[in-house]
Amino acid sequence: MFAAATAAIIAAMVLALVRAFAGPSLYDRILAGNSFGTKTVLLIGLMGFLTGRPDFLDIALLYALINFASTIAILRFFSYRRSREEA
Amino acid sequence: MTEFETVFSPIIFLDLALLTMLFLVAIAMLRSRHLFGVVMLSGIYSLLSAAFFVSLDAVDVAFTEAAVGAGISTVLMLSGMLLTARREKPKTPGRAPVALLAVLATGAALFYATIDMPAFGDPNSPANSAVGQDYVDRAAGEIPMPNIVTSILASYRGFDTMGEVMVIFTAGVAVMLLLGVGSMRGGRRVSDIEADDAADNGKAE
Structure with missing residues (x-):
């Protein structure tokens, strides 16, 4: 069951990658990066269960924090740039 | 000392998938001229390699890679990008064959070097013993x-x-x-x- 879930997560990662490669707008790329980070969190959690070491779940939680903070940083950055360009 | 045999585990498919995605992201970063996209792709590259490090049991390295690669260096590269243009200049083709040859030769040498490496997880390897x-x-x-x-x-x-x-x-x-x-x-x-x-x-x- 965990193997099937891992395969599904990998497929979702590939889909996010496609959006990051093709994404016509900047928001597509930001969203692709953010959702890819979420998929990484899920994948690491699943990897722990897959190898019989659920301790990996703590690491996955830390990744979720990093992903959140970096997305906020990117968006904040981007909003500043936007307000400057519109002026 | 007994000879160490690497056991086949299905985790290898996960590793293969992660490494394939790493390769694709690297190629896409090279080909893209849209710098913001390249910055986002480099963040994705860091997350992927962090996942691969976790798969190799190097969770501390993986954590550093995720924090520095996906977090700090993304922001640093964005700050650098704001000081320059948002698009890379189109490259003039020409000297590519020499560079390609050098890269291929280096890669082949590295592949050759891996033959002498101890098997993954070998308890008799110098690092472990x-x-x-x-x-x-x-x-x-x-x-x-x-x-x-x-x-x-x-x-x-x-x-x-x-x-x-x-x-x-x-x-x-x-x-x-x-x-x-x-x-x-x-x-x-x-x-x-x-x-x-x-x-x-x-x-x-």
Whole structure:
């Protein structure tokens, strides 16, 4: 069951990658990066269960924090740039 | 010493998928001329390699890779990008064959070198059998830290780690100097209220 879930997560990662490669707008790329980070969190959690070491779940939680903070940083950055360009 | 046989485990498919995605992201980063996309792709690259490090059981390295690669360096590259153009100049083709040849030769040499490497997880490999085992045996009794990696980093080679911290601090100061004090605001010292006016005056190229 965990193997099937891992395969599904990998497929979702590939889909996010496609959006990051093709994404016509900047928001597509930001969203692709953010959702890819979420998929990484899920994948690491699943990897722990897959190898019989659920301790990996703590690491996955830390990744979720990093992903959140970096997305906020990117968006904040981007909003500043936007307000400057519109002026 | 008994010969170590690598057991086949289905995790190899996960590793293969991760490495394939790493390869695709690297190719896409090379081909893209859209710098913002490249920055986002490099964040994805870091997350992927962090996942791969976790799969190799190197969770501390993976955590550093995720924090530095996907977090800090993305922001640093964005600050750098604001000081320059948002698109890379189109490249002039020409000298590519020589570079390709050099890269292929180096890659082939690296592949050749992996033949001599001990198998993954081999308990008889030099890294696992010589000095390392001694530290694994003694660290728990000598240093009151539950984690062996932490006790080696912070105690056995504490001076070395302090030197590393100095190097990282110097690098951080250098980056701040290069990007400028107001780098998070686009490289100019502007207050939030008069940002738009200052940007208009400074933006004329």
